[in-house]
Amino acid sequence: MPELRCPICGGPVRVDDDALPGELVEHDCGAVLEVYQDGEGRLSLRPFEGVQEDWGE
Amino acid sequence: MTVVALLYDVARLDEKMLIKELRERARLHLIHVPSSVLEMGRGPGVDAALERCVSHYNAVSSAAAAESWGARTVNTAESIALSADKAVTQALLHRAGIPTPRTMLAYSVESAVRAARDLGLPVVLKPLMGSWGRLAALAGDEEAVRAVSEHREYLGGPYRVHYIQEYVRKPGRDIRAMCIGGEAPAAIYRVSSHWITNTARGGRAEPARVDGELEDLVVRSCEAVGVEVGGVDVVEDPERGYLVLEVNAVPEFKNIVRVTGVNVPGLIAEYLVSRVRR
Numbered sequence A: 001m002p003e004l005r006c007p008i009c010g011g012p013v014r015v016d017d018d019a020l021p022g023e024l025v026e027h028d029c030g031a032v033l034e035v036y037q038d039g040e041g042r043l044s045l046r047p048f049e050g051v052q053e054d055w056g057e
Numbered sequence B: 001m002t003v004v005a006l007l008y009d010v011a012r013l014d015e016k017m018l019i020k021e022l023r024e025r026a027r028l029h030l031i032h033v034p035s036s037v038l039e040m041g042r043g044p045g046v047d048a049a050l051e052r053c054v055s056h057y058n059a060v061s062s063a064a065a066a067e068s069w070g071a072r073t074v075n076t077a078e079s080i081a082l083s084a085d086k087a088v089t090q091a092l093l094h095r096a097g098i099p100t101p102r103t104m105l106a107y108s109v110e111s112a113v114r115a116a117r118d119l120g121l122p123v124v125l126k127p128l129m130g131s132w133g134r135l136a137a138l139a140g141d142e143e144a145v146r147a148v149s150e151h152r153e154y155l156g157g158p159y160r161v162h163y164i165q166e167y168v169r170k171p172g173r174d175i176r177a178m179c180i181g182g183e184a185p186a187a188i189y190r191v192s193s194h195w196i197t198n199t200a201r202g203g204r205a206e207p208a209r210v211d212g213e214l215e216d217l218v219v220r221s222c223e224a225v226g227v228e229v230g231g232v233d234v235v236e237d238p239e240r241g242y243l244v245l246e247v248n249a250v251p252e253f254k255n256i257v258r259v260t261g262v263n264v265p266g267l268i269a270e271y272l273v274s275r276v277r278r
């Protein structure tokens, strides 16, 4: 998988080859990022919105 | 070959383990719910679906979609909806004769204080929905009950219903048991010096023995809410023994796997596939 860019600090982020949309990665800068599929179907990163009110088991 | 769907939003270690086990037994359709369009009544042609969304509304709605496609869905949308509401769960557990902590519902600050007085302090106040001990409060005196319930009224919406429970003097731990298709293959103690023992909140996991009484209780609790794959939270009361707190319909299990060595995702995958073969 190509190296992705951190949307917070702009630095490079290495993601596992088998990364899935919905996976969370912690970047060295401290940001928690979510892998997602952009409009073209490519994997990309966005800041993780955090635990939502309706989240649970 | 059987075709199964995994409906998920956050891909945690639990989901990655499930993906591996499902792929060994079936053709897998991975559905990342937040980036999907799910048409009711018209699906991708799957025989069965495993619901794993951590967002409750994602979970209920996407399970409902899978059911509309005719897929055998585990857990069902209905059981996920029922188990998420602590009052509804209590009702179903009571009807099945399953012991639970004494619980009261109150609809104003004054009646919350009255309920706490009746139960005996300290009491636990919980939101009707929610997990990982989020917003659960232990109130040691009436002033604390008042402060917590006032705050909940201020939050409004579902928080205006006060769910007040006796504080069970559990032995520094509670029990999380897995239930899969009418069996309880593994359980852990969640050990903590804090009253909230959830591992997501720093509790330590240790293997627990599932005796006949615990297994029976766990299996009947899941049956009561219609949950086929569930995580049941149980506390031990020094006098009354096991009391069931609740049933979780999208249970995390990575800590159970880590400390017991039981292949929980393998058993879940096997169960799902076996539902189709029947």
Ligand SMILES: Nc1ncnc2c1ncn2[C@@H]1O[C@H](COP(=O)(O)OP(=O)(O)OP(=O)(O)O)[C@@H](O)[C@H]1O
Residues within 6 Å of the ligand: A057, B101, B124, B126, B130, B131, B132, B133, B134, B136, B165, B166, B167, B168, B169, B170, B173, B174, B195, B196, B197, B198, B233, B235, B245, B246, B248
């Ligand atoms: N009545 C009670 N007496 C003592 N401890 C309690 C009581 N109710 C809950 N707890 C403890 O509080 C924590 C969270 O409880 P509970 O399972 O009811 O809430 P939850 O937010 O739905 O969590 P979960 O994610 O485990 O389902 C657990 O560690 C449990 O042992």
Ligand SMILES: [Zn+2]
Residues within 6 Å of the ligand: A006, A007, A008, A009, A010, A011, A027, A028, A029, A030, A031
């Ligand atoms: Zn960064």
